Amino acid sequence: MKTLFPFLVRRHKTVFLILTILIQLCLTRNIIAEKIWPKEPLRGINVKLVTWKKGNTQNPGSYISENTFKKLSTWNINHIRVTLFEDEFSEEDTRTWEKMPAVHKNELLAPYRENLEGLEHVLKLAEKYHIYVIPAAGFRRNTDILYEESGVACFQTTLVELWKYIAKEFGTNPWLLGYDLLNEPNSKNEIQYWWNVTVPTLVREIRAIDKDTYLVVQPTPWGNVEGFRKLTPIKDPKVVYSFHFYRPHNYTHQGVGVHKLTKGKFVYPGNLINFDTSPEIYWDRNQMCKEVADVLEFQEKYSVRIWCGEFSALRWAPGAAQWIADAISVFEVYGWNWCYYSYGEWNGFKPTFAHDSKENFNPDGGERTDRLQVLENAWKLNRKY
Secondary structure, three states: OOOHHHHHHHHHHHHHHHHHHHHHHHHOOOOOOOOOOOOOOOEEEEEOOEOOOOOOOOOOOOEOOHHHHHHHHHOOOOEEEEEEOOOOOOOOOHHHOOOOOOOEHHHOOHHHHHHHHHHHHHHHHHHHHOOEEEEEEOOOOOOOOOOOEOOEOOHHHHHHHHHHHHHHHHOOOOOEOEEEOOOOOOOHHHHHHHHHHHHHHHHHHHHOOOOOOEEEEOOOOOOOHHHHHHOOOOOOOOEEEEEEEOOOHHHHOOOOHHHHHHOOOOOOOEEEOOOOOOOOEEEOHHHHHHHOHHHHHHHHHHOOEEEEEEEOOOOOOOOHHHHHHHHHHHHHHOOOEEEEEEEOOOOOOOOOOOOOOOOOOOOOOOOOOHHHHHHHHHHOOOOOO
16 A cells, blocks of 8 residues: 555646646647637627728727727627738838839738737737627739749739638638638639639648638629529538629719719619619618529528628718618628628728718717617627627
């Protein structure tokens, strides 16, 4: 017994030590539970990853602030979508609408340094406030060529390297729920190569690094609902199929771009046209159901997850609150996840700015509008994780 007792003590000390190490590993997230997309629909909002420098008096040229996360938490939001663009006002700035300079293949991620740092910052706040993050690739670099030419980076190589970097650096973060592989693919080469070449390449390269994070894919063109007609499912157990909804487009985008002279002209519900070449029909919730029929058919045929990654109507569009309420109602009936657009971008779509507020790039307008009240009522249904 005397010889056995020291052995038992040593053995128990060893077991205790092993348990302590395992607990520490779990706490530092070296051992992470499998990511599972919640069964209950996620309801969230798009947020600007790096705030505007110009015309922003509240938080110029910084990352999403903690005050923003506090507000999102009070709204009961459980996920956000953040789009990675080239860094604002760098020589690669896409917002100048100028031809982007060539980037050598060894400097693929140089134009995205600030946005990638912003993603790291956001994930830390996401963990603190228990809000899932889904980053989206939003850049448009050299879409006229698919592969490298004379050592110059192009569309596919840049996109692949961007996601490989994110997967390596952040893929184990439990609050990074999915990768939205490309925002609204629409250029000639994106349409031609997206589903048969680029997506398979992205799936292969990402899964070699990260088999756990969900892949979010949108059809061409522009993530429109019609793209689901010819869509075939990806052979991966963790894929979410996404679309964007801004219909009728002439209503939701009245007063901007080519629709500049129509501000305040079109009223919902009512007789409206989707695009300039579309016939005039009566638009209400019933028409919305008809518009998303292709998505519903795809969902029912293949039993897949659906996520509306963007939907909105400009704040000065008459009846915008009703349009938002009807869109959410349709998504809820079908059990779809959804993410409103937006908070932190140009204030045309922001729910905290009134219909007649001054246009600017401040993150928050401080107004509790009828649009915000519709959204708040829907976000109340969220389960926080």
